[in-house]
């Protein structure tokens with residue numbers, strides 16, 4: 001049960017994170033126009049209507065997060081889960097990295113890596129400074145800063161959006177006592193952490209292409225009780241698991257960073273490794289068709305953060321792709337600025 005005090009504390013916690021995120025972005029944007037005007041991207045000013053709708057959607061997201069905890073989908077403590085040590089430790093580093101980022105933006109450099117970073121062996125589409133991150137996904141420092149940067153980007157709502165995959169998974173897997181669950185592109189392991197809270201007896205697996213992010217995931221996940229998820233470095237286009245193995249597969253914030261052909265291959269792989277009756281849940285950015293009023297925001301996103309496949313992604317029909325791969329049913333939902341595809345493989 002979630003009592004009134006917990007509700008108030010959670011609302012205050014979310015409001016605090018939102019205020020901090022907005023203040024950070026305002027400050028960096030103002031500084032950038034003073035210190036590095038050539039790094040400024042072409043972005044549209046958001047109308048008061050858009051800002052009002054965003055605020056309203058944020059309220060609904062917070063309410064939904066509380067409701068799901070109240071219904072026992074995950075423990076209420078998970079609402080407050082946050083890597084505080086890392087946040088305090090790395091916030092100054094976020095600032096120290098900013099001048100280097102501005103230099104790269106001014107020079108229009110989007111695929112720049114330090115000489116000590118190994119870039120061979122990765123798909124070309126992956127070797128990018130996504131979000132202008134120094135060394136892309138390929139350094140330990142990038143992995144240390146990632147969770148904090150995502151929280152700043154989404155004004156503290158990233159985890160609440162990730163947790164929205166849990167209710168459909170819980171519903172689909174209600175009869176299974178020890179489900180086998182895979183999170184693809186697990187990054188630093190936030191989703192695996194939430195899966196552990198919602199499915200304490202599950203066997204958890206995670207894959208990601210980045211060894212640095214997997215190291216970070218291993219560090220953060222070993223802090224929580226329960227069996228450590230099995231983490232593997234792998235391309236989600238070619239999963240190192242046998243056919244019909246998992247009860248559930250999840251993917252959070254990856255599809256917008258893939259070119260279209262890779263999106264299709266990843267979906268086909270997820271279909272292959274799922275058992276008959278299994279569930280695949282994708283959480284990623286909202287798209288143009290279901291949120292046309294937010295089109296200016298969706299245009300701003302790839303202009304502000306290096307996201308080379310995003311423009312295609314927001315018009316891509318992932319429902320068709322899922323059906324082409326063989327999924328029997330596909331349902332979609334939108335929570336705040338994310339969209340969810342809930343796909344089921346037919347029972348054999």
Ligand SMILES: C[S@@+](CC[C@H](N)C(=O)[O-])C[C@H]1O[C@@H](n2cnc3c(N)ncnc32)[C@H](O)[C@@H]1O
Nearest residue numbers: 137185186187208209210234235236252253254
């Ligand atoms: C935006 S991050 C999302 C990470 C995590 N799921 C989250 O919720 O924060 C994208 C992640 O996808 C991983 N990635 C991108 N392409 C991949 C691929 N083809 N196979 C496996 N991982 C991939 C990156 O290394 C990175 O960790």
